[in-house]
Amino acid sequence: MGANPTSAFPNGIGASSLRKEDQRFLTGAGNYTDDINFPGQSYAYFLRSPHAHAKIKSIKTQAASAAPGVVAIFTGADLAEAKVGGLPCGWLITDMSGQPMKEPPHPPLAQGKVHHVGDQVAVVIAESYLQAKDAAELIEVDYDVLASVTDVATATQPGQPAVHDMAPNNVCYVWGHGDKAAVDKAFSAAAHVTTLEIRNNRLIPNAIEPRAAVAQYSRSEDAYTLYVANQNPHVERLLMTAFVLGLPEHKVRVIAPDVGGGFGSKIFLYAEETVITWAAKRVNRTIKWTAERFESFMSDAHGRDHATKAELALDKDGHFLAMRVKTAANLGAYLSTFASSVPTILYATLLAGQYTTPAIYAEVTGVFTNTVPVDAYRGAGRPEATFVVERLVSKAAMELGIAQDEIRRRNFIKTFPYATPVGLTYDVGNYEATLAAATKIADVAGFPARREEAKRRGKLRGIGYSCYIEACGLAPSNIAGALGARAGLFEAGEIRVHPTGSVTVFTGSHSHGQGHETTFAQVVAERLGIPFENVDVVHGDTGRIPFGMGTYGSRSLAVGGSAIMKALDKIIAKGKKIAAHMLEAADSDIVFENGNFKVAGTDKQLAFGQVAFSAYVPHNYPLDKLEPGLNETAFYDPTNFTYPAGSHICEVEVDPETGVTKVVSYVASDDFGNIVNPMIVEGQVHGGLVQGIGQALLEQAVYDPESGQLLSGSYTDYAMPRADDVPNFKVDTQVTPCTHNPLGVKGCGEAGAIGSPPAVISAVIDALKDLGVRDMAMPATPYRVWQTIQNARA
Amino acid sequence: MYAFQYHRPGSLKEAAALLGKLGDGKALAGGQTLIATMKLRLAQPSDLVDLGAITELRGIKVEGDALMIGALTRHAEVAASAEVKKRIPALAVLAGGIGDRQVRAVGTLGGSVANNDPAADYPAGVLGLGATVITTQRKIVADDFFDGMYETALKPGELITAISFPLPKRAAYAKFPNPASRFAMIGVFVSQVANGSVRVAVTGAGGGVFRDAALEKALTANFTPEAVTSVKVSASGLSSDMHASAEYRAHLIGVMAKRAVVAALG
């Protein structure tokens, strides 16, 4: 770790600086929401529905209210009476018929009906958490249990129970994207068509830190403070105040302190923090709530859960002619904050992948079921798209007898910018470079020998490819708006230079594991030529930060970092004016280099710190023309998405006797544009790969089709990947800098989870191909692999 | 967790007396099952009698033709014991494959066997070696001890003090871990004693640990992997769940039995 030879600064851009935040995280000094306590605080416990679908006939709270320590109990009726609204959805999708999507009400506490196991029915506030929990057991809810539906593939069939009366056949929307006529025409003339039925398995996010919130109301200020484990506190505040509680936005401060992982699940506005914020004023007490792990399983928004039919039309040489995709996407029981956009805007627009497929059409049906709401989870729509594209390509290659790398090369996009038929314009990329690097590192040439050697040990070895692309750096606000977003997607940054020349950065991005305190400090240190130690990064507080759209979609450095760059430009521009005055030169003669303001072509110069001091002690200062102080804010709205892309090559060994699959080699060559901190990027890739391998081999949320109970509701049945489930990764980066943001960066947070599932699954299929196996569902558990082998042999 | 009274007796006699008179008391060993169950509010004992201070329940020693392991001996101690590794290495392997490092550092032999989780590892070792469970009241042979899912021959207030494992000629344990919990989805313990007779105990497959008579017969006749292959393990009575069908479990019993035989033959 340490210095980067290309930077003039030891902790500048390109250095693997050790993470500043790790000192506190690793020594127990992290400050997570559950670490925050106030004298006299009370505790909330949410009573949840034990049924997937039921009418609430009555709720009796008398006995519970009389239990020791109880401060108050509220139900849906109390919220309705107080005119508390429903939780909003932030993205409007318009149906093919031109109708808006169906938006059933999402009350923070159930009203009349419960719609999934874990749905909130009542909240008990008490002096202690245990008292709240004890009292909740005394609440008598009389349910009339209704038939439920959980399976996305069949929920829209006639005769299935209706989750919401306003959504016939459980359809939220049917959305089409692309040129259907052109696609149908291309298919009718194609030499070969490859077809796949895909179930993209439902995942449960499982952040280490469970969701938590502490809500306070101050009578003296008539203002609220909410501490919450969240990825975008300004968005949380906006949605909560404007859409649900009707509170003045400026009277609510939302603080997301240290957050222990999110993966998307902490983007959303949830019922629990909304209810306790409202209740904090009602009971005039600070209220704390921390989810227990069983609650995380049944109330954090889940991910994925698609049923897809996908087809690829090719000519006889393996050139892609067209792609046709029909997907049913499970949205769960209610529309979570960005649920509607994930299987549409963030999915169908990625179906071109890295290829020149000229015509693509996707039809997506958003489906309500009696399950936990589904929303963005690491990759959000793009892993689902990548799985469709890369599995189709791998299967087509197998069917046509073309090598996996060759079929990809034949179809790669090679000239940029490139406008895809699904609405995106890729600014830059070099797909051949990442494929060549991955091929070399993976020693693909040596694979046949490794396969033979494995066979001698009784193991079946296979190799799988995935050449993924993603759209990150969400997003040009006008484009997002035209596509239905009900929010902007810019970012804000403020640079506060202190009189002594040290700097505090206020960013609207939010770090919940990404290491922004380090990466952003490296950018500032490099740009201002000051020591990395003199830069602190503040995030996650609406009371301190001008504004922010938060962190998701690998947007922090590309969008948040760009806002910081813009603010730094303003700092330097002002610094030049101050320096010109002090050095008695013209503004235009001042250059800023390596932390010094210089009169060009002379040896007259001032260090950054001297100029900063002068800005705050303006004795020799152009006060007639320039305000004192050195503090600048910038907002950055991107002009395009960024397009990280790469090639992954996975090798597995299957034990045909037991069905156990072991990932024995994994190579990822990624193009994330310029890289600020290689160590952090590598860590992000590792984490993403583990999640992707988890999806491919281990993880699945399973509902009982009869009762609608979540069968995989704890770690006893939900298989999280562990360190020994993955090999030592070999990761590489190739660089084509992003052309439209000042840092040339693209984003790296999700790539691992996006690229890896098809590589792993294709490797498993390759291992079994001599048995005639051509497809394999996720997760490829030992049981499923064994069954597949049995069926192939039968 | 609900409120309870906590006791920490210094002797076995005291512990037994306490449990005898407390209506709804439970012994606490490593707490790796009991505490979790209480946290989930699935168990609500009025009293916990912590056995932790009773040193006489701890330890590993050879007594004649048997290895005597105290009920409070931790999984990690069994896994690391030179005596166990020398006399019944299969038992050390079994203990070393339970849960994770933290669980092995606290979980105990007695707690595991008393709990009789249908997917626990130790019950396979106890039944597979034909061990004897020694309690505060009597000695119970393994064949009479396990009584289906979470049920044993223990009476209320009766405590396991030690387990006596007869030394086999050879033995091995092969475990196929559940991908999520890593308890045994199938675990097969195979042992052969001096006279050639073989015991095969299976855990994880159904309602509780059981012996497989067909495998025992085949292996008693011929202690080879081929003998295992000749037996078709029936799926009848085995459990089916999201992780494995009864048929897959039956298949895994065969595979794990074969691997155990190979390991036992060294």
Ligand SMILES: Cc1cc2nc3c(=O)[nH]c(=O)nc-3n(C[C@H](O)[C@H](O)[C@H](O)COP(=O)(O)OP(=O)(O)OC[C@H]3O[C@@H](n4cnc5c(N)ncnc54)[C@H](O)[C@@H]3O)c2cc1C
């Ligand atoms: C994460 C995790 C993973 C695990 N993985 C595995 C695994 O892979 N394989 C496996 O086999 N087990 C596994 N376990 C269970 C573990 O082995 C426990 O240690 C064991 O089930 C119980 O032992 P204990 O000492 O913790 O007992 P406790 O939890 O203290 O007690 C369990 C029960 O036994 C009773 N009891 C305890 N001691 C005695 C005694 N001397 N006499 C009579 N009754 C007694 C108690 O009253 C209680 O009812 C796992 C546990 C955890 C938490």
